[in-house]
Amino acid sequence: MRNWLIGLLIVAFVSILGCSHQPEVRVAVAGPLTGNAAAFGEMIKRGAELKAKEINEAGGINGMKLTLIFGDDAGTEKEARAVATRFATDRRILAVVGHFNSACSLAGKPIYAENGIVELSPGSTNVSVCEGSDWTFRNLYRDDFQGEFIAKYIKNVLTELQSVGVLFDNDDYGRGLKDAFTAEAEIIGLNIVAAEAYDRDNTDFKAQLTSIKAKNPEVIFVSGLYSQAALIVKQAREAGITAQFFGADGVDSPDFLEIAGIAAEGTYLTTPFTFGAGGEEALKVAQAFEAEFGVPPDTWAALTYDAVGMIAEAIEKTHNKEAQLAENRKAIRDHLASLDTAEEGYKGITGLTYFDKNGDTLNKPAYVKIVKDGKFTTAPKQMLEL
Helix, strand or coil: CCHHHHHHHHHHHHHHHHCCCCEEEEEEEEEECCCCCCHHHHHHHHHHHHHHHHHHCCCCCCEEEEEEEEECCCCHHHHHHHHHHHHHHCCCEEECCCCCCCCHCCCCCCHHHHHHHEEEECCCCCCCCCCCCEEEEEECHHHHHHHHHHHHHHHHCCCCCCCEEEEECCCCHHHHHHHHHHHHHHHHHHEEEEEEEEECCCCCCCCHHHHHHHHHHCCEEEECHHHHHHHHHHHHHHHHCEEEEEECHHCCCHHHHHHHHHCCCCCCEEEEHCCCCHHHHHHHHHHHHHHCCCCCHHHHHHHHHHHHHHHHHHHHHHHCCCCHHHHHHHHHHHHHHCCCCCCCCCCCEEEEEEECCCCCCCCCCEEEEEEEEEEEECCCCCCCCC
């Protein structure tokens, strides 16, 4: 009897030990988990976690567990370089999903390229993010497209509003988007009456708003992130400014609604994706996300969910347990680069993703939301073709 019990305990111990040593593959996720863009970072983290959970519950990647390693770049170039260095030199990490802020992706780009590891961004839209590196990709549009789109939407849809004031974050994202918007506005005949810069740490925008108010624009375009945009809208309404506000995808966060309160009502913004346009599979993911985390997912959760899925697919199709780390990292890069046609593209909840020679996504559209009754809703008029 005693020997039988000892044998049973040994079997149980070996079983537990075997589970704890299940082979794994590691993928890093970099984003602003703290700082001014932390609301984006939280959604990015949750979107990645949900996809990893689904993959592991389905048996992992070729029987290997997908383990995510998170890095907080705080939305700053300095921290992004530190995170990129840590991930790129970690011999257990095969690829990186991130960063969110364009400045962070740009800061990490040479580090990832030097160490031969993929950086797949689900949020960076500055025009130059992917240029000049074979290792950087993104699964959403660029700011030249987005800026052009916003100008044309105002011109062609909000036809009664044709004079525009611009407030822009003085960083890579804010400047790049502003430049694309104003260039297209000039071509199509929108009247830009003012342009005012602000720094990411600003909380008082009275000086910029006073200057813009004097020019009496019919629309104010905010080229920046949700936290500053919310304060801008709120302070503008307090100053008696009645112009129509229009933001870009950096405003697409539930925290914009919370910070701005009633002042957010009626604000338009662009976004790379809406769950309402994603079909049945996207709605299933949205339901699973809310069941898991208690809140509905946003655009950035969806794009990160797909980015993790793309990396997982690349590992599944290319990983060689006998190969060196550098070979497996390059195989992931080569697989993503091979997704260069619609036929070869990755089918995710945010649509079909495939890349040009720079690693930019070729076909992703823009959608327009409006704040109505304190919530983001799909704008009644869309413009899916420029």
